[in-house]
Amino acid sequence: MRPMASTAFDLKGKTVFVAGHRGMVGSALMRRLAREQADLLTVSRSEVDLRNQAAVNAWFAAKRPQAVFLAAAKVGGIVANNTLRAEFLYDNLAIATNVIQAAHANGCEKLMFFGSSCIYPRLAPQPLREDSMLTGPLESTNEPYAIAKIAGIKMAEAYRSQYGADFISVMPTNLYGPGDNYHPEYSHVVAALIRRFHEAKVSGAGSVVVWGTGTPRREFLYVDDLADACIHLMKTYSSPELVNIGTGEDITIADFALVVAAVVGYRGEISFDPSRPDGTPRKLLDVSRLAKLGWRATTSLEDGIALAYRAYLDEKQRCRQSRFARPEQNNYVARSEIDLAKSRAIKE
Numbered sequence: 257m258r259p260m261a262s263t264a265f266d267l268k269g270k271t272v273f274v275a276g277h278r279g280m281v282g283s284a285l286m287r288r289l290a291r292e293q294a295d296l297l298t299v300s301r302s303e304v305d306l307r308n309q310a311a312v313n314a315w316f317a318a319k320r321p322q323a324v325f326l327a328a329a330k331v332g333g334i335v336a337n338n339t340l341r342a343e344f345l346y347d348n349l350a351i352a353t354n355v356i357q358a359a360h361a362n363g364c365e366k367l368m369f370f371g372s373s374c375i376y377p378r379l380a381p382q383p384l385r386e387d388s389m390l391t392g393p394l395e396s397t398n399e400p401y402a403i404a405k406i407a408g409i410k411m412a413e414a415y416r417s418q419y420g421a422d423f424i425s426v427m428p429t430n431l432y433g434p435g436d437n438y439h440p441e442y443s444h445v446v447a448a449l450i451r452r453f454h455e456a457k458v459s460g461a462g463s464v465v466v467w468g469t470g471t472p473r474r475e476f477l478y479v480d481d482l483a484d485a486c487i488h489l490m491k492t493y494s495s496p497e498l499v500n501i502g503t504g505e506d507i508t509i510a511d512f513a514l515v516v517a518a519v520v521g522y523r524g525e526i527s528f529d530p531s532r533p534d535g536t537p538r539k540l541l542d543v544s545r546l547a548k549l550g551w552r553a554t555t556s557l558e559d560g561i562a563l564a565y566r567a568y569l570d571e572k573q574r575c576r577q578s579r580f581a582r583p584e585q586n587n588y589v590a591r592s593e594i595d596l597a598k599s600r601a602i603k604e
């Protein structure tokens with residue numbers, strides 16, 4: 257294995273582009289970057305669709321960011337990934353290739369690419385080590401997304417080896433927190449269960465259905481912890497080697513449902529629907545590399561879910577208030593109460 261170089265990269269005074277700044281990760285990065293005295297650059301999708309190579313090139317040529325967090329992507333839960341397979345492959349390949357090439361061509365000094373724990377083989381040894389990428393078949397439900405993410409990782413690696421670009425890749429585990437997507441079909445499990453248990457509590461429903469068998473194991477990281485880890489790595493890490501970002505602890509979906517129900521205050525029954533996909537049986541990251549680099553998660557699962565539930569309630573409230581205001585000025589309108597039924601669909 258190549259040695260992990262450690263170099264200081266000060267964000268202070270740098271122009272820093274957060275691609276995907278309205279997303280869950282991007283908005284957490286914006287909150288965390290506010291402490292770095294950087295000059296933050298953002299652009300909305302309506303101004304620059306990152307799948308459009310010419311638009312991306314023109315924007316980079318005009319702005320020439322010194323650092324880039326590439327947190328824009330087509331993202332969703334197991335059903336979104338498995339249904340919108342062409343979009344997950346096309347959008348994520350296009351975004352990665354356009355942004356990485358434009359960053360390189362326009363003098364970007366440092367770029368962080370966001371992969372995901374789903375790039376590792378479905379049955380790779382647990383906990384998942386960074387060197388298990390490309391050692392076996394992928395989980396079929398998210399294979400298109402994983403292939404696009406692996407291509408992005410390989411691009412960052414190739415630009416480093418061919419051009420000496422300081423481009424690094426991080427592999428976050430399953431994330432949750434403010435700014436999550438609450439779509440009933442297309443969200444990830446955390447947002448789905450927060451919403452389902454809350455609605456059952458409010459309506460007095462006696463039973464809530466959780467997808468799958470309840471036996472898969474997942475590791476969950478609060479998104480503000482993720483953002484903190486990313487800033488730490490951006491400032492201190494420079495190597496082609498991937499870095500996993502997680503807590504190092506996992507839980508079955510059945511036990512996780514009990515945690516969410518307790519936080520929300522839902523006291524009815526919980527049943528399972530095995531006709532829904534389980535996905536990969538276990539996804540627990542080996543976080544020893546990250547620990548050696550001096551970072552560990554600090555938000556417990558219970559505290560994080562309580563914070564995420566608060567954020568869900570706040571978002572509902574905000575959307576209710578903005579329902580009759582000017583929706584085009586509301587960052588959260590696409591995630592709003594009006595369309596909490598179809599909220600943030602898959603962000604088109």
Ligand SMILES: NC(=O)C1=CN([C@@H]2O[C@H](COP(=O)(O)OP(=O)(O)OC[C@H]3O[C@@H](n4cnc5c(N)ncnc54)[C@H](OP(=O)(O)O)[C@@H]3O)[C@@H](O)[C@H]2O)C=CC1
Binds near residue numbers: 305
């Ligand atoms: N959520 C998770 O559990 C995990 C996420 N990740 C990775 O973290 C990164 C961020 O994910 P997350 O914040 O959860 O996702 P979100 O869906 O919350 O945010 C994605 C962001 O990307 C933007 N975006 C998507 N497509 C385009 C496009 N064509 N042009 C311009 N902008 C676009 C969205 O814009 P708009 O606001 O207009 O919709 C949004 O701001 C992704 O790379 C994801 O793969 C990795 C592991 C787990």
Ligand SMILES: C[C@H]1O[C@H](OP(=O)(O)OP(=O)(O)OC[C@H]2O[C@@H](n3cnc4c(=O)[nH]c(N)nc43)[C@H](O)[C@@H]2O)[C@@H](O)[C@@H](O)C1=O
Binds near residue numbers: 372443465539
């Ligand atoms: C972050 C990661 O996210 C996706 O992979 P995933 O880990 O399978 O994510 P998920 O959150 O959708 O499901 C986790 C587990 O939870 C179970 N589950 C129960 N009830 C609900 C439920 O109501 N909704 C959802 N979505 N899942 C549910 C579900 O059956 C599964 O066993 C990727 O495709 C991939 O793109 C990726 O990177």
